[in-house]
Amino acid sequence: xxxxxxxxxxVEDDIDSAEELAELLESYDMxxxxxxxxxxxxxxxxxxxxxxALIDVGLGLESGLDIAEVWHxxxxxxxxxxxxxxxxxxxxxxxxxxxxxxIKPLDVSQLLDIIARSQS
Numbered sequence: 670x671x672x673x674x675x676x677x678x679x680v681e682d683d684i685d686s687a688e689e690l691a692e693l694l695e696s697y698d699m700x701x702x703x704x705x706x707x708x709x710x711x712x713x714x715x716x717x718x719x720x721x722a723l724i725d726v727g728l729g730l731e732s733g734l735d736i737a738e739v740w741h742x743x744x745x746x747x748x749x750x751x752x753x754x755x756x757x758x759x760x761x762x763x764x765x766x767x768x769x770x771x772i773k774p775l776d777v778s779q780l781l782d783i784i785a786r787s788q789s
Contacts, residue, residue, distance in 0.1 A: 673788070674698065674700055675699040675788060676700045676717070676718060677700065677702070677720070677722070677784075678721070679694070679702070680705075680722065680724045681703070681704075681705065681725045682705050682706065682727075684705060687703050699721075699784075706728060707728060707732075707735060707736055719745055720746065720788065721787060722747050723750055723780075724736060724737045724747065724750065725749075725751065726749055726750065726759075726770075742764055746784065748783055749770045750771055750773060751771075752773045753772075754770075754772065755770050
């Protein structure tokens with residue numbers, strides 16, 4: 670990773686999965702803040718600056734795409750996480766280049782590579 674600490678906002682409604690991924694990222698010296706809903710994510714983002722946002726596409730009845738769209742291109746690296754493929758129609762809401770999409774279960778090396786590239 671880069672010289673500067675990586676601050677991650679992890680938006681995931683599955684609490685066990687979120688805690689597991691947070692522990693993994695923290696083992697790579699990243700600071701992780703958890704949010705489980707769109708509202709929590711927006712609140713946390715107002716309180717804590719972050720350099721990377723890992724956002725689950727399906728957040729119960731909410732969509733992580735809504736906050737990803739707002740934050741895309743505004744500074745932080747956005748990475749979408751999903752259990753099933755995201756459609757071209759869903760991705761058309763993003764300015765190019767669209768954020769990367771990782772299918773769960775995550776390939777950790779791929780995630781770490783995306784984060785490292787975003788910090789260079």
